[in-house]
Amino acid sequence: MADLVILLIFMVAAGIVAVEIKDLLASAIALGAVGFAVAIGFIRLAAPDLAIVQIVIEVLSVVFFVAVILKTTHVDSAAGRAYKGADIFTFVVFGVFAFVFIFFSVKLLLSFAPMxxxxxxxxxxxxxxxxxxxxxxxxxxxxxxxxxxxxxxxxATVLFTAVIGALSVLRLEGRKK
Amino acid sequence: MIVLVISLALFLVGLYAIITKRNMIKVAIGFSLMEYAVNFLLAIVGFRPGALPPILKAVEVGKVYADPLPQALVLTSIVIGLGVTAFLLALALRLYNRIGSFDLEEIQRLKG
Structure with missing residues (x-):
């Protein structure tokens, strides 16, 4: 299981980079790194079908992100802003929640599904x-x-609903001109 | 057990992005990260140490196989995740064309 732990630590590190970096393009690439690490992990977890689907979906999702970022801007103007008092309160609440969440989730998962x-x-x-x-x-x-x-x-219904939703949101802009 | 803890930590990284980031693209990235974490967690729950993939003609005695049911459901979930990401990105693109920024505080200021 040690290889899986290394892969997961890489995933968490790439996830933190994706969330914290100022350049949105680099952020999308880091998200792609997490997705492909997930695909490798699926092969390790004896799930080749999931790995194939994950690779296809990850390529598409990175293409979507890059397309949107290229059409707009790649600078996260909100990053690096000074923290206010309310932000610090959010961090404290989130830290407490993270601890409670991990503690009880692991306890419950191990009680109904031991490894x-x-x-x-x-x-x-x-x-x-x-x-x-x-x-x-x-x-x-x-x-x-x-x-x-x-x-x-x-x-399939959910997928087509999402496609119809995305197309109708994007179509409104075309009709206005 | 350590594997479960780190998967949940990845989930929390995504949740952190959704709660604290003010950029719509970062929020979409947070959604994707949470998705990956849950999918990976379910694949781990269906796995046994030393398991073989559930692709077989007949069960051989003494060999362990991975549970096919979580894998089938995660397959569904991965595809739906792409739909969610595409919809979020369409909304973000539309809002950017309207207000010229990905900043969520700008959107709140436009209200009313």
Missing amino acids: DRALGPVANHYLTQGLAETGAVNRVTAVVLDYRALDTLGE
Whole structure:
């Protein structure tokens, strides 16, 4: 698990760079670094399908960010501003929240899903009966396209709703001219 | 356990960006970071030490396989994440064309 820890520390470091750097273009590139580290982590976590999808999505998302930044500005004018009293209050509240959040999340996650438990009955059913029931060698495909096909229909609905939303927001500007 | 803690720390980096940053692009980046953290956390929950990918003809005795269900759901979540990012960026672009800045305080000043 040590390699995973190193990868995660790299992800957190790149995430902090993405959030704190003044140049928005560099920020988008740092976000891309986090995304590709996530893809490598998925390969390490025995999830090749997720790694493939993550790479495709990450390329698209960085292209979106760069396109928007090139059309507008790449300087974060709000960065490096002096902190006021309200900001310091926000930081203190956030620090307390971070501690409580991590403490209780880890406690709960470990109580209902310990790291080395055996697979549950549902996962075992997918693994042993999946080929006979769906004909898919890849069990992830079997779940996405057969056992939970309605979820996939919902996913497509959400995706098209997002596309329609983005297009309608961007179209208003074209019509005004 | 340390893996869970660092994934949650990545989630908190994203949340920090959403709460404290005044730049719309930074807020969109924070959303993406939170997404990555949750996806990675779910993939870790479906993983066992030494597990093989769930691509197999028949289960071999004595081998451990990763849980296919979290992987399938994370697959859905990754794609929806791109939709969220695209929508946020469209809103940011539209607001920039209106007020000439990504600064969220400028938008508050325009109110009324």
